[in-house]
Amino acid sequence: MATDVHRTVTGPAVHVEGLTRSFDGRAVIDDLRLDIARGEFVALLGRSGCGKSTLLRILAGLDRDIEGTALVPRRRAVAFQAPRLMPWKKVWRNILLGLPGRPERVVAERALDEVGLGHRVHAWPKTLSGGEAQRVSLARALVREPDLLLLDEPFGALDALTRIKAQRLVGELWQRRGCAVLLVTHDVEEAVLLADRVLVMDGGRIAHEQHVGLDRPREITDPRFAALRARLLGLLGVDTAAETA
Numbered sequence: 001m002a003t004d005v006h007r008t009v010t011g012p013a014v015h016v017e018g019l020t021r022s023f024d025g026r027a028v029i030d031d032l033r034l035d036i037a038r039g040e041f042v043a044l045l046g047r048s049g050c051g052k053s054t055l056l057r058i059l060a061g062l063d064r065d066i067e068g069t070a071l072v073p074r075r076r077a078v079a080f081q082a083p084r085l086m087p088w089k090k091v092w093r094n095i096l097l098g099l100p101g102r103p104e105r106v107v108a109e110r111a112l113d114e115v116g117l118g119h120r121v122h123a124w125p126k127t128l129s130g131g132e133a134q135r136v137s138l139a140r141a142l143v144r145e146p147d148l149l150l151l152d153e154p155f156g157a158l159d160a161l162t163r164i165k166a167q168r169l170v171g172e173l174w175q176r177r178g179c180a181v182l183l184v185t186h187d188v189e190e191a192v193l194l195a196d197r198v199l200v201m202d203g204g205r206i207a208h209e210q211h212v213g214l215d216r217p218r219e220i221t222d223p224r225f226a227a228l229r230a231r232l233l234g235l236l237g238v239d240t241a242a243e244t245a
Contacts, residue, residue, distance in 0.1 A: 011071070013038045013148050013180035014059060018068035020204075021054055028054050030204035031068070038147070041174055041181045043191035045236060046201035052184045055201070056152050059182065073180075076148040077141035081156045083133040085125040092121045095140050103143075111139035114176075115169060131162035135169065142173065149174070151183045155190065167193060171216070188232045192225060193218050200235045208235050 014036035021029040028051045036042050046052050057063040058070055060078040085094045095108035105121075112118050115135040125133065134154055141149060151170070155163045171194055174181050185191055191198045192212055200208040210232060214224055 012036055013040070013073055014182070015071040016055075016059075016069065019055075019058070019070055020067040021051070021058065021063065021065070027204055029058075029066075032205050034199075034206055036148075036180050036182060038180055039178050041183070041194060041196045043183045043185055043195035043198045044201060045185065045188060045191055045198060045232065047236065048186075050201045051204050052201055053152055056150050056182065056184050059148070060150050073147035075144060075146050076150065077144040077146040078150040078152065079134075079137045079141045079154045081153040083125075083137040085128075085133060085136060087125050089125075090121075091117070091123045091125065091128070091136055094125065094136060095143055097140070099143060107143055108139070111143045112136070114142060114173070115139045129162075130158055131166060134158065134166055138170070138173070142177070146179050149177075149179050149181045151181065151185075153185055154183075156186070170194065175216075188229050188236070189220060191232065192228050193220070198228075198232060200232065 012035045014034060016032060016034040019029055019032040020027055032055070044052050044055070054063065056078070058066055059072050060076065061072070086097065089097065091112070092105050092108035095111055096103050096105075099107075109118060109121055112121055115138050117132060117135050117139065120128065120132060120136075125136075128136065137154065154170075155166050158166055167190060183191070183194060195212055198210045198212060199206050200210075202208075210228065212228060214222065214228075218225060220226075
């Protein structure tokens with residue numbers, strides 16, 4: 001099976017063409033095509049097992065056993081649902097983990113300030129709340145100065161209030177940084193709230209595309225927001241009429 005993963009210098013932040021990834025002879029991703037513009041925020045929806053996280057892992061460079069082409073920036077970072085912090089390292093050391101060279105602590109401090117955790121520089125991971133741990137994970141991604149930020153359901157394990165705060169933070173970071181973002185999520189409301197464009201994956205391909213032409217900040221009470229949410233839920237096979245009955 002051929003692997004063709006390159007790094008873009010010019011053009012879109014992500015260009016995928018003819019991408020196929022199979023497991024035991026079954027194509028989880030099948031001849032997929034995708035472009036993400038520089039600075040664009042894209043959300044990816046789909047039923048469980050449709051290949052969303054597999055696609056993200058390929059774009060992150062964590063899965064190279066593919067056919068086809070995936071062009072991605074050299075500078076990219078990923079944050080998963082589980083923060084994956086090393087419990088034996090203080091927060092600031094977790095931030096710098098894996099960075100080339102010998103970065104100084106001030107690099108971690110700046111990233112923690114950006115996510116509102118400057119006061120937790122010397123904390124141990126076990127003392128963090130779920131929301132704090134996820135913000136540390138975001139800070140660890142930000143220190144890499146990514147041109148592409150990959151988010152794999154980063155808010156899935158958070159309670160409702162913490163989730164809202166985390167969504168707002170990601171939106172602010174994206175607007176400040178200007179990097180391209182691909183957010184994998186099961187939450188349709190979250191996708192419409194944050195993204196410029198929402199994609200629905202089905203059968204290993206991008207089956208539907210929805211541009212979100214709403215001004216920011218967005219309000220879930222806006223009838224246009226509700227209409228987009230209902231349309232996307234319908235594409236995912238959810239009967240919104242039954243949902244509100």
